[in-house]
Amino acid sequence: xxxxxQTPSNKVTxxxxxVELRCDPISGHTALYWYRxxxxxxxxxxxxxxxxGAADDSGLPNDRFFAVRPEGSVSTLKIQxxxxxxxxxxxxxxxxxxxxxEQFFGPGTRLTVL
Amino acid sequence: xxxxxQPTEMTATEGAIVQINCTYQTSGFNGLFWYQQHAGEAPxxxxxxxxDGLEEKGRFSSFLSRSKGYSYLLLKxxxxxxxxxxxxxxxxxxxxxxxxxxxxxRGTQLTVWP
Numbered sequence: 001x002x003x004x005x006q007t008p009s010n011k012v013t014x015x016x017x018x019v020e021l022r023c024d025p026i027s028g029h030t031a032l033y034w035y036r037x038x039x040x041x042x043x044x045x046x047x048x049x050x051x052x053g054a055a056d057d058s059g060l061p062n063d064r065f066f067a068v069r070p071e072g073s074v075s076t077l078k079i080q081x082x083x084x085x086x087x088x089x090x091x092x093x094x095x096x097x098x099x100x101x102e103q104f105f106g107p108g109t110r111l112t113v114l
Numbered sequence: 115x116x117x118x119x120q121p122t123e124m125t126a127t128e129g130a131i132v133q134i135n136c137t138y139q140t141s142g143f144n145g146l147f148w149y150q151q152h153a154g155e156a157p158x159x160x161x162x163x164x165x166d167g168l169e170e171k172g173r174f175s176s177f178l179s180r181s182k183g184y185s186y187l188l189l190k191x192x193x194x195x196x197x198x199x200x201x202x203x204x205x206x207x208x209x210x211x212x213x214x215x216x217x218x219x220r221g222t223q224l225t226v227w228p
Contacts (some may be wrong), residue, residue: 032213042203043201100162102147103216104159107155
């Protein structure tokens with residue numbers, strides 16, 4: 001079946017602009033996670049949703065970052081007033097909430113802030 | 115917080131065996147995962163340990179000792195395609211839920227030579 005998909009695959013923006021990154025999880029997966037990964041580092045947790053609600057948003061670095069999942073499926077990560085330090089690969093993952101409950105990752109969105 | 119430590123780089127030759135170690139400190143342990151990540155691609159799930167001992171899965175095995183905060187990933191009969199970054203990740207209990215965020219190490223870049 002289809003895996004996790006993310007759009008766009010690449011996003012180049014200017015400092016101070018607003019961006020939205022989209023994630024389509026695996027159908028039926030109740031949990032959805034956002035991470036970001038800088039070069040040479042492991043993924044860093046941002047936020048996770050159980051259904052429509054944010055179960056843990058403690059990884060969001062500041063109030064410029066916000067994420068929604070209004071219908072419990074697709075999620076959007078929103079970044080306001082982007083800064084050069086926001087440049088990274090933003091990864092989305094989903095899990096079924098059952099068994100081992102491993103997280104399946106999407107291909108990521110590479111965000112570059114000029 | 116959590117502290118995940120693994121070597122930055124390792125090299126090995128085709129057909130050999132390599133062991134990648136991971137040590138961790140965590141307040142709410144709920145499983146340890148190993149992921150493989152090829153350059154420019156998403157992490158893919160390899161193995162999961164929640165109880166002490168060895169889990170074997172084809173050419174890959176993973177070991178866990180919770181009392182020592184230690185895990186290793188063992189790769190046998192190495193192939194060129196095994197050249198990738200290997201990420202150790204610990205799952206936290208999260209906020210009142212059996213689901214939880216993953217804390218990743220920086221990854222171990224494995225290079226397999228012919």
